[in-house]
Amino acid sequence: MQITVRPLQPADLEAVLRVQAACYPPSMQEAAGVLLARLAAAPATCLAACDADGVCGYLFAYPSRLGRVTDLGAPFAVAPNADTLYLHDLAVDPRALGRGLARTLVADMLERGRGLGLAHAALVSVQDSTRFWSGFGFAARATNDPGLLTYPPGAVYMARGPA
Numbered sequence: 001m002q003i004t005v006r007p008l009q010p011a012d013l014e015a016v017l018r019v020q021a022a023c024y025p026p027s028m029q030e031a032a033g034v035l036l037a038r039l040a041a042a043p044a045t046c047l048a049a050c051d052a053d054g055v056c057g058y059l060f061a062y063p064s065r066l067g068r069v070t071d072l073g074a075p076f077a078v079a080p081n082a083d084t085l086y087l088h089d090l091a092v093d094p095r096a097l098g099r100g101l102a103r104t105l106v107a108d109m110l111e112r113g114r115g116l117g118l119a120h121a122a123l124v125s126v127q128d129s130t131r132f133w134s135g136f137g138f139a140a141r142a143t144n145d146p147g148l149l150t151y152p153p154g155a156v157y158m159a160r161g162p163a
């Protein structure tokens with residue numbers, strides 16, 4: 001099956017909401033308006049993965065600072081003095097799991113981060129995904145950002161770099 005990766009667009013919102021609903025529990029669903037605001041704030045670092053039936057995965061990211069966490073459900077505050085590509089949300093529809101979509105999205109995004117001159121990349125790992133992220137060189141790091149407490153228990157701040 002042919003997969004293409006392209007920038008997310010506002011018209012993808014419905015598909016993104018469907019994927020989000022399939023991938024996260026009710027307590028982690030983020031509002032449509034916040035997703036659109038994130039896309040408007042960081043259009044160059046929000047990606048869609050598509051198959052023949054349309055959007056089947058997405059990755060929202062933005063330029064931030066090392067150690068900083070985005071609260072669950074909050075808009076992106078793009079940092080003027082960014083040093084870090086913050087990967088906020090990666091999700092793949094159950095219909096497309098295990099086909100390398102997530103790997104493709106993350107590799108493409110890390111390349112974009114390098115292109116933007118961001119030395120680090122960081123994220124909050126949820127739903128037991130630390131092993132997936134460590135495959136890309138991310139490791140658990142300490143942060144005192146209280147935003148981490150907006151995530152369910154078990155969330156882990158991870159970072160990699162310098163690139």
Ligand SMILES: CC(C)(COP(=O)(O)OP(=O)(O)OC[C@H]1O[C@@H](n2cnc3c(N)ncnc32)[C@H](O)[C@@H]1OP(=O)(O)O)[C@@H](O)C(=O)NCCC(=O)NCCS
Pocket residue numbers: 023024089090091092093096097098099100101102103104124125126127128129130131132135
């Ligand atoms: C995690 C997720 C994005 C992986 O999507 P995917 O497209 O199936 O992943 P890929 O096919 O690209 O897999 C890449 C590699 O990661 C591994 N992997 C996939 N999901 C994993 C997980 N949850 N934990 C550990 N390893 C995982 C795969 O086995 C594969 O390894 P391999 O190349 O050595 O075989 C997907 O399961 C998902 O959307 N989960 C729900 C949302 C979520 O929790 N996102 C993470 C937020 S931090």
